[in-house]
Amino acid sequence: MAATLSADEIFHEFKEHSIAEFFRKNSQMLGYSGKVRSLTTIVHEYVTNSLDAVEEAGVLPDIRVDIKEIGESRYTVCVSDNGPGIPSKHVGKVFATVLAGTKFHRYVQQRGQQGIGAAGCTLFSRITTGKPVHVKSATSKERYECDIDIDIKSNKPLVKNMATILAGGVAGTTVCGEFAEVKYENSDHGVYEYIKRTALSNPHASITLVEPTGKEVVFLRSVTELPKRPKAIKPHPLGIDVNDFVEFAHRSQSRKLSAFLVEAFSRMTSGKIAELKDVSHDIDLDADPTKITWSDAERVVKAFKQIKWMAPELDSLSTIGEKQIEIAIKNILAPKFMSVVERKPKVFRGGIPFVVEAGIAYGGESGKKVDENAKDGSVVEAEGNVLRFANKVPLLFDASNCAITEAVKGIQWKRYGIANFEEEPVSIFVNVSSVYVPYSGPGKQAVAKEDDIIEEIRLAVMDCGRILQRYLSGVRSLQLQESRYKTIMRYVEQLSKDLGEITGVDSKTLEASLKSTIEKKYNKLFADPEKEDASIAEEESETEEAEG
Ligand SMILES: Nc1ncnc2c1ncn2[C@@H]1O[C@H](COP(=O)(O)OP(=O)(O)OP(=O)(O)O)[C@@H](O)[C@H]1O
Ligand SMILES: [Mg+2]
Numbered sequence: 001m002a003a004t005l006s007a008d009e010i011f012h013e014f015k016e017h018s019i020a021e022f023f024r025k026n027s028q029m030l031g032y033s034g035k036v037r038s039l040t041t042i043v044h045e046y047v048t049n050s051l052d053a054v055e056e057a058g059v060l061p062d063i064r065v066d067i068k069e070i071g072e073s074r075y076t077v078c079v080s081d082n083g084p085g086i087p088s089k090h091v092g093k094v095f096a097t098v099l100a101g102t103k104f105h106r107y108v109q110q111r112g113q114q115g116i117g118a119a120g121c122t123l124f125s126r127i128t129t130g131k132p133v134h135v136k137s138a139t140s141k142e143r144y145e146c147d148i149d150i151d152i153k154s155n156k157p158l159v160k161n162m163a164t165i166l167a168g169g170v171a172g173t174t175v176c177g178e179f180a181e182v183k184y185e186n187s188d189h190g191v192y193e194y195i196k197r198t199a200l201s202n203p204h205a206s207i208t209l210v211e212p213t214g215k216e217v218v219f220l221r222s223v224t225e226l227p228k229r230p231k232a233i234k235p236h237p238l239g240i241d242v243n244d245f246v247e248f249a250h251r252s253q254s255r256k257l258s259a260f261l262v263e264a265f266s267r268m269t270s271g272k273i274a275e276l277k278d279v280s281h282d283i284d285l286d287a288d289p290t291k292i293t294w295s296d297a298e299r300v301v302k303a304f305k306q307i308k309w310m311a312p313e314l315d316s317l318s319t320i321g322e323k324q325i326e327i328a329i330k331n332i333l334a335p336k337f338m339s340v341v342e343r344k345p346k347v348f349r350g351g352i353p354f355v356v357e358a359g360i361a362y363g364g365e366s367g368k369k370v371d372e373n374a375k376d377g378s379v380v381e382a383e384g385n386v387l388r389f390a391n392k393v394p395l396l397f398d399a400s401n402c403a404i405t406e407a408v409k410g411i412q413w414k415r416y417g418i419a420n421f422e423e424e425p426v427s428i429f430v431n432v433s434s435v436y437v438p439y440s441g442p443g444k445q446a447v448a449k450e451d452d453i454i455e456e457i458r459l460a461v462m463d464c465g466r467i468l469q470r471y472l473s474g475v476r477s478l479q480l481q482e483s484r485y486k487t488i489m490r491y492v493e494q495l496s497k498d499l500g501e502i503t504g505v506d507s508k509t510l511e512a513s514l515k516s517t518i519e520k521k522y523n524k525l526f527a528d529p530e531k532e533d534a535s536i537a538e539e540e541s542e543t544e545e546a547e548g
Contacts, residue, residue, distance in 0.1 A: 056084070237265050357433070
């Protein structure tokens, strides 16, 4: 019989580990899996931080990403911005404490949400090369540089070689790291594609990418207006879960639960507090919010759901904007046709506002990518392309787990004139914006499949699809008329001769008259093909609406 172990013997090995240790072991959860993806993840984390910081400072972003190959699967990555800089007393935590930042406790729409990204990169640098990251930063008060490492066991920063930069050369923040187990590749999931899509969804940003070959690719800004600054809002009582409620309450400065509720939630008035009391007599509104238990919180959240509330505030959302999307799509995909739609804000989970923007580009560079390395310019991918974005950040991975993919693939494209979505030169653009985007994992590469979000994306893409369908049927009808015109013209000469013989009228006169009649009819159509087609398009869209 095998020897048995007592609980004491088993628990002899009982240990705790830090969140940094957890992500060291599960770095794939942060997007560090596969060499190409890992490099894109690093660039993504640094670039999103830069864009957030620069925009928060109210400046047009100038971002530079510089990647150098220094060995087998080994690269340096430097990202610079023209943002407000980072105060030196916080810089250690920014780059080397997982779950630290200025964003996760605020209810404001930004790209970053969790306080993991920057420290995740330092962690990846440490575990693949053993090296710290190097940071240079300038605020209005100081200019400095330093090396930052992460103590994985304690999730604490180790800041070394802190030095003041006396003059010139530094503006905003530059972070440089050395990483192994990564690879630069010009593929669908590579850094180039990521930056290109970032430029597409951030037309107010100017982004320079220096590729490992030394080639400098510049995506100049196509608009000079900053996007609307997102407004910080308070969470809506219907959009909160018990876990978040407990967290907010424990951080509260208020002495009483009632004061905390008014301070922390939108649409919460003294009248609503009284209603809560009526709904649940077990809630102690005088209790200390910092000591609230899970079951108390559960009672409050349950009571929230039994009361009628005003809808959440919707002006917390910052979109890219229809005009800006059009300009960006034109610059980057040069399509023959496009339609762009911004829907009205909606809510999911009863209380979290979000808004969907969608666009369809057809023709030009849409839906296909040309392999720049192949001399014959062969197409490496010629499928209908879904360009997914959340809070203006491109999502390149985990497509099958994403609400956007689900919504787009569920559309019956034949109704919109696309016989085979995978093969036509069509790109679908979708951006979901929210104060709280529900990602399907900490790597933030897919929007969770919330029913309300999927439905809203579907409606937005279908709005664009209807406009595309009108265009495509116009084009196809024009092609049909052209071929009919050519066929008829081919027979005019013979027909005039035959008619001349029968009637005795001069065949040349007959030919001229017939040609002029035919040309008159078709010239009118070619000049205004949509008129000819309007009835067909209307008929088809009516069927679509009736069915859909
Ligand atoms: N380039 C930068 N300029 C100014 N502040 C920065 C910069 N990069 C990071 N920060 C600050 O560091 C914090 C931590 O960044 P980090 O990427 O770890 O988390 P986050 O962006 O808040 O959330 P997420 O994990 O979702 O990216 C940010 O909240 C921000 O305050
Ligand atoms: Mg971040």
